[in-house]
Amino acid sequence: MKLAKRKLSFWQIWNMSFGFLGIQFGFALQGGFMSRIFQTLGADKDAIPFLWIAAPLTGLLVQPIVGHLSDRTWHPRFGRRKPFFFIGAVLSTIALFFAPYSSALWMAAGALWILDASINISMEPFRALVADKLPDSQRSYGFVVQTLIIGIGTWVASNLPWLMTQLGVSNTAPAGVVPDSVKYAFAIGAMVLFTSILYTILTTEEYPPEDLAEFEKEKSLKKGFRSGFGEIMKNIAEMPTVMKQLGVVQFFSWFAFFTMWSFATPAITAHVFGATDTTSAAYNDAADSVGSYLGTYGLVSMFYALILAFVASKVKINRKLLHLVSLCLGGLGFILIYFITEPWMLHLCFSLVGIAWASILSMPYAMLSGSVEPKKMGVYMGIFNMFIVLPQIVAALGGVNFLYKLLFGEAVINTMLLAGTLLILAGLSNLLITDRHATHD
Structure with a gap:
């Protein structure tokens, strides 16, 4: 029996998206401080992207598989997406807690690999849940509410090491040891990650498949690894045109942000603060400050998402134009980092x-969701996120090091110029998208 999707209230959408608070705690601590951990353990700046590579490589495999499995899961009590929320939450919590206790680079890289893979087990079903539960008219609104929660998580988590330092926790340590301020921050992040995902599990009900009898019939006919792999490959071959066009936008966007996550700490601590000795108080204080400045982009994204949520709930929006302008502004922000003369100006750049x-x-998820069959929402959300991990793999395998040195020169701050250029290219790539159903509410 086909169920009509009713409009949900703000708080119902908030509850079903609240787990993203914890997911973003994990991503913000990972993105803001794993490079600091790598440097503390002796990594050269040019080796940092390679140490990140296991995370996107795993995502390339995990995301479509989890999406496929969640599409084919249904339990009257546990639902379709919620079992994956819980499994991902448990594994992510463990990895996040132990990551700063790594005593060697291979251990830290392994912790990052497990953390990223585990977060992805939860994250992609969260994206699919919005499309599962909301009618077309509320999908932009739903993804924007998720972004609001993500912004809160980014800002709070990015400031945790600084806050721990202000509360008297040690922010320095011997060579090769991660400071207690970072360890405390990761422990708090692990707790928030688990409890916020558990909150969504306990407060959100899922709809059954639209035709349960047909769902069970298809599931019984398509069992086993070969069948599942073949179906994923078939879906990749038949992906909607809009997804391919958005893939170009995503490639440049996520190459830019991977560059930031990998190089923001070494670039800004050296260029803005003049600190390079990872055992010194100057470096660790500067690294805390970089984390706080990175939190600014989360805080601003929260307010921007709040504005978008209000606008999307009241009027129709041109998703393509909005995304184009937003990405170009972000690219300008990265480029301005190169030219600032005072640390406080970083707030403007990261805003x-x-x-x-x-x-x-x-916006990309809102544009995509209207072009995908509901029964394949999970697998296509997973496949779509291949366009997130592929650019990160290219970047980690030497793409960042090659491009920033080729285009701008050897100084590590030039990575921010590269990130800005790529983000502006991502914005202009929106002009490839012509389907009005995807670009307009």
Whole structure:
């Protein structure tokens, strides 16, 4: 029996998206401080992208598989997406807690690999849940509410090491040891990650498949690894045109943000603060400050998402134009980092980046969701996220190091110029998208 999807209230959408608070705690701590951990353990700046590579490589495999499995899961009590929320939450919590206790680079890289893979087990079903539960008219609104929650998580988590330092926790440590301020921050992040996902599980009900009898019939006919792999490959071959066009936008967008996550700490601590000795108080204080400045993009993305949520609930929006402008503003923010003369100016730079981040986390998914069959929403959300991990793999395998040195020169701050250029290219790539059903509410 086909169920009509009713409009949900703000708080119902908030509850079903609240787990993203914890997911973003994990991503913000990972993105803001794993490079700091790598540097503390002795990594050279040019080796940092390679140490990140296991995370996107795993995502390339995990995301479509989890999406496929969640599409084919249904239990009257546990639902379709919620079992994956819980499994991902448990594994992510463990990995996040133990990551700063790594005593060697291979251990830290392994912790990052497990953390990223585990977060992805939860994250992609969260994207699919919005499309599962909301009618077409509320999908932009739903993804924007997720972005609002993500912005809150980014800002709070990015400031945790700084807050721990202000509360008297040690922010320095011997060579090769991660400071207690970072360890405490990761422990708090692990707790928030688990409890916020559990909150969504306990407060959200899922709809059964539209035709339960047909769902069970299809599931019984398509069992086993070969069948599942073949179906995923078939879906990749038949992906909607809009997804391919958005893939170009996503490639440039996520190459830019991977560059930021990999190089923001070494680039800004050296260029803005003049600190390079990872055992010194100057470096660790500067690294805390970089984390706080990175939190600015989360805070601004929260307010930008709040504005978008209000607008999307009242009027129709041109998703393509909005995404184009937002990405170009973010690109400008990255480029301005090169030219600033005072640290406080980083707030302005990352405010512009926050506008792009809010749009990246909402508009592509809103444009895509209207072009995908509901029964394949999970697998296509997973496949779509291959366009997130592929650019990160290219970047980690030397793409960042090659491009920033080729285009701008050897100084590590030039990575921010590269990130800005790529984000502007991502914005202009929106002009490839012509389907009005995807671009307009």
